[in-house]
Amino acid sequence: MSRPPFAPFSERDVEIVSAQLGRPARDVIGIPARCVCGAPTVVATRPRLGNGTPFPTLYYLTHPGATASASRLEASGIMAVWQAELGEDDALAAAYAAAHEQYLADRESILSVPEVEGYSAGGMPTRVKCLHALLGHALAAGRGINPIGDRALDQGDWSPEVCTCAPDQRGA
Template sequence: MGNSRDEKIVEWQIGRKITNMNRVAYRCPYGYPVVIESLPIKNGKPFPTLYWLTCPHLRREVSKLESEGFIKKLEDRIASDVAFREKMRKAHLEVIERRKRLLTEEHSFREVLEKVGTGGIRDFSKVKCLHLHLADYLAGVGNPVGETVWNLIEKKFCDDVFCKIGEARE
């Protein structure tokens, strides 16, 4: 599990208790968590979202892109661009492999989690939400949807060290 300072900041960022955080996978230039790696088990059930975008600034920026129709635009690109579709398929498989490394060989959830990609996506031609793809990309997964989202965001980080508020509340 991550350190208690990071956990408290993440809980402040997302507005609720976190129970399956493994570690911080990506930090902003100010040192605050941006993406966390989750354990693939939550409350005794399979949890397929490996990387979680926690940064309030980036979550707002990605929500704007979603409201502008970028989920459909990227699903259309997956459908029409063979190379992009193949990169997306490989990204899902990479997430599956990373998730498997966090479970023992004999764990009963391995079989279920091997059938779904990032965020539990079964149909690799679907995007679901842009936040999870950006989280994958920032955590080092070769996710072309996440890379596209990252490149669409003009202002990558806040100017006001917003998460300092969350740290002050410790």
Template sequence: MTTPPFPTPTAAELAVVSAQLGRTARGVVGIAARCVCGNPTVVATTPRLPDGSPFPTFYYLTHPAATAAMSTLEATQVMPELAALLADDEQVAAAYLKAHRSYLRDRSGFGEVDEISGISAGGMPTRVKCLHALAGHALAAGPGVNPIGDAALERSSWSPDRCRCDEPGAALRDAEASSA
């Protein structure tokens, strides 16, 4: 069994993630996707948090602009449109099932947790439940892996190709300076 290729996060990266979340980051095992400026966008988390809680969301969207864009999509009722795409297109449904299996495989490299066995995130493999989780997976896995996550990113006002941080690299640079 292999795990996704990301190094252990640095103290500076964890500080950036904590600032993005507005709370202390928990159970982070890696930065799974980054903004073009280098700031974290998606973290990978342990399937069991340090307090013992099971946590199925292995790929967790942290970038504030990306998170806001997914919240806006959810508020504008795009989820029923994506659910209809899933229900009406056999190829999309098959790719979504494959994405679910890939997600579980990635997470299993960091431990198995009985309470969440077979549960991935975002409603996979049969529903569209949380665009934040699906976009996080799409960003971490890359285009073409999670069709619903890809579709959410395409419909959003946020793009992984354009920095929307206050100042490109500032959060990471500032965190690195304070941890030195």
């Protein structure tokens, strides 16, 4: 299981994440999801950065192919459809609320940060706001945890099973 505690990460992992982001990676505590080549796909970030800033996004999508896929899905207007479904489908809404609670529990197991208490990511538990965050959560937590993140994975045009990493950003 990739949720906390996370497996150790390497300096090479941090270098790859930094290259993926185009800036230095901050306060990495794990790599909860990887491409088939081993490159980081999702980074886990400390809930309070070293400079004291609260950082609610525990699971941060970094893989360029995954982020581009999430962006294309967002541009397609699918989030409005899924948002409407949340209001109509009690089972979907309950599963999404449970994903929110699981996200909070994962973050709280690392560090309690009062400023972000009750806030998870991606609009959970009642809105579909950011597919990048929801896809990152789905990849980190595994299938069946975040139903909207699973949909983003299923309906996007990227797969963690097919390496699209730049040659200099491939894992070991």
